[in-house]
Each structure stands twice: as structure tokens, then as C-alpha cells.
Amino acid sequence: MNDDATANPAAPLPRAALLAGLSIAIAGAVLFSTKAVVAKLLYRYHIDAVSLIAFRMLFSFPVFAAVAVWKMRTQPPLSTRDRWRIVGLGLVGYYLSSYLDFLGLQHITVGLERLILFLTPTFVLLANVLVFKRRIGAMEWAALALAYCGIILVFVHDLAGGSGSTILGSLLVLGSAVAYALYLLGTGEMVRRIGSLRLVAYAMCVSSAACIGQFFLLRPAGMLVQPAEVYWLSLVNAVFCTVFPVFMTMAAVQRIGAATASQAGMIGPVSTLFLGALILGEPVTGVQLAGTGLVLVGIYLLSLKK
Structure with missing residues (x-):
């Protein structure tokens, strides 16, 4: 099967195939959202965002590198222009976006972080309006x-909780969402030409090099020595919150289509809210639930538009 093939929305899927695809999409969304919880646990060991993202990519890089090498051997080489575009996309979409996200998580709750990141489709839509002059209804x-x-409801609620750095953290995560929206805008045409699996593998390799290189530029090599818990949590962050979700999302898109997989991914913010309460002890209030509901309804309505 072609790695960027998608399910034909016009052809009805068998119930078993639909349920399987939905299950993969939901599991991938939950795992990807869990990275915020794992990051919070890692911060308890007094490591910073530079170290956190470096450990994440150190453990995930071998998988993406293996896929990239496989694609290089089995598919025609990319043009010089495409190579530079992938370098740019990898730096913006996975390096900058992830770095800003983990920086922001030092200051805000995982529930607010996930909701802000979930606004990415709205930034894509607004960019289409401002840059490509598309009219929206x-x-x-x-x-x-x-x-x-x-x-705004969840932000004001968290701001009233006394966290003076809520504004800074929210702005950093907002920057992360904008960076990822730019990545999505830049990948649309390339995905159709070179395939999603190949594009993601190459972009993740670029991001890994940037994250690991940043660590050695800004931190002494001795900071690679950490408690065993940091290594185990970083391994979880790399494998279960990065590698698995990437491939599970692509598998879900192949089975049920991008639109249905995107709607199934709306479980992410809800799962993060409750995982934050269960694992980190972050409170779940009525205001947070109401704000989460408004965000999910808004994104769902956007996802219905082709």
C-alpha cells in the first residue's frame, strides 16, 4: 500500500474496519497527548526543556533514521529544492514547535497546553484567509x-489560580501551535508528491539533529548523565508519545480517511485533562470542562468542512 494512500470517503467501510481504524486513531491521539504529562514528570527531576527534547529525540531518532534509509533505498532521490524544503519543514514543524511546547509546559497545566495546541487547525484556516485570500462562511x-x-475561558480560570507565568507559558505554546500550522501549510503539496511516511521520516531526522545539536551547543556533555528515571521517562516520551503516535495516525488515515481520523483525535485534549488529574494531581473543574467542550465543538464543526 502506498504510504500516503487514504481511505475513499465515498466507499462505505465495513463496520469492523471502521472500528479498527477509529481505535487506532483514538489510541494514537491519547498517546501523543500523553507527552505533556510525561514532560511534567521529567521536570520534577530538574531538567530543562533543552535537555528534555534532546533525550526525546536521542531515543526516537534511530527509528525515524531507519525508515528514512529504507525510503532512500527504495524510492528515487529528492530534488535539491525538496531537500531544502524538508530541512525547513523539519526545523519549523518538529524542532521549533516541540521546543516551544516543552518550554511552555514549564509554566502551564497540561490541560491548557493541549487545548492551545488543538487550535492548530484554526491557524491553518486563518492563514488561508490572510495569505491565500480564501473566503470562509x-x-x-x-x-x-x-x-x-x-x-479564553480556561486561560482566565488558570490565570486566576495564581500562576504568574501562565501568560508566558500560554504564549510559548501558542507559538508552538503557530509553528506547527506553518508546517502543515508547507507539507500539503509535498505529501502528495513524495508520501507522508517519507516526509515525516526525513523531517524527524532533521528535527532530531537540531534538538541534539542544540543540547551540545548550550549544555555541557556531563548533563547527559541523569537519574535512571529520566532515561526511562524519556524512552516512554520517545517511543510511546512520539514514534507510535506518528505511525498510528498514518495507519488510521489509510484506513478511515483524514477527516474521520482527525475527528477521532479530538479525544486528545479530554484525555490529557483527566490524565493530568490522575497522574499529576491537577484539578479538573467545571470551568475547564466547559472550556474544553467549547473548543472541541468548534474544532468538530471546522472538521466537517472539506
Whole structure:
């Protein structure tokens, strides 16, 4: 099967195939969202965002490198232009986005972080309006308004909790979401030409080199020596919160299509909210649930538009 093949939305899927695809998409979304919880646990060992992201990529890089080498041997070489585009996309979409996200997590709750990141589709839509002069309808404006009202509700709630760095953390995560939206805008045409698996593998290799290189530029090599718990949590972060979700999401898209897989991924913010409460002891309040609901409804309405 071609790695960027998607399910034909016009052809009805057998119930078993649909349930299997939905299960993969939901599991991938939950695992990917769990990275925020794992990051919070790692911060308890007094490591910073530079070290955290370096350990994450050190453990995940061999997998993506193996896929990249396989694709290099089995598919025609890329043009020089495509190679430079992948370098740029890898730096923006996985390095910068991840680094800003982990920096922000030092200051805000995992529930707020996940909700802000979930606004990425709205940034893509707004970029289409501002850059490509696309007109959007009243339903899309209403969906945007709902999503941003939900974020504001949770943000004000967390701000009232006394965390003076909530604004800084939210701005950093907002920057992460914008960076990833730029990555998505830049990958659309390349995915169709070279395939999603190949593109992700190459981009992740670029990101890994940037994250690991940044560590050795900014931190002494002695900081690679950490308690065993840091290595185990970093391994979980790399394998279960990075590698598995990437491949599970692509497998789900192949089975049930991008639109359905995207809607199934809406479980992510909800799972993060409750995992944060269960593992980190972060409170779950009615205001947070209401804000989460508004964001999910807004994103769901956007996902219905082709």
C-alpha cells in the first residue's frame, strides 16, 4: 500500500474496519497527548526543556533514521529544492514547535497546553484567509469563535489560580501551535508528491539533529548523565508519545480517511485533562470542562468542512 494512500470517503467501510481504524486513531491521539504529562514528570527531576527534547529525540531518532534509509533505498532521490524544503519543514514543524511546547509546559497545566495546541487547525484556516485570500462562511466563523472562547475561558480560570507565568507559558505554546500550522501549510503539496511516511521520516531526522545539536551547543556533555528515571521517562516520551503516535495516525488515515481520523483525535485534549488529574494531581473543574467542550465543538464543526 502506498504510504500516503487514504481511505475513499465515498466507499462505505465495513463496520469492523471502521472500528479498527477509529481505535487506532483514538489510541494514537491519547498517546501523543500523553507527552505533556510525561514532560511534567521529567521536570520534577530538574531538567530543562533543552535537555528534555534532546533525550526525546536521542531515543526516537534511530527509528525515524531507519525508515528514512529504507525510503532512500527504495524510492528515487529528492530534488535539491525538496531537500531544502524538508530541512525547513523539519526545523519549523518538529524542532521549533516541540521546543516551544516543552518550554511552555514549564509554566502551564497540561490541560491548557493541549487545548492551545488543538487550535492548530484554526491557524491553518486563518492563514488561508490572510495569505491565500480564501473566503470562509458564517459556520466557520462561528466555529472559530467557539474554539477561542473555550481557550479564553480556561486561560482566565488558570490565570486566576495564581500562576504568574501562565501568560508566558500560554504564549510559548501558542507559538508552538503557530509553528506547527506553518508546517502543515508547507507539507500539503509535498505529501502528495513524495508520501507522508517519507516526509515525516526525513523531517524527524532533521528535527532530531537540531534538538541534539542544540543540547551540545548550550549544555555541557556531563548533563547527559541523569537519574535512571529520566532515561526511562524519556524512552516512554520517545517511543510511546512520539514514534507510535506518528505511525498510528498514518495507519488510521489509510484506513478511515483524514477527516474521520482527525475527528477521532479530538479525544486528545479530554484525555490529557483527566490524565493530568490522575497522574499529576491537577484539578479538573467545571470551568475547564466547559472550556474544553467549547473548543472541541468548534474544532468538530471546522472538521466537517472539506
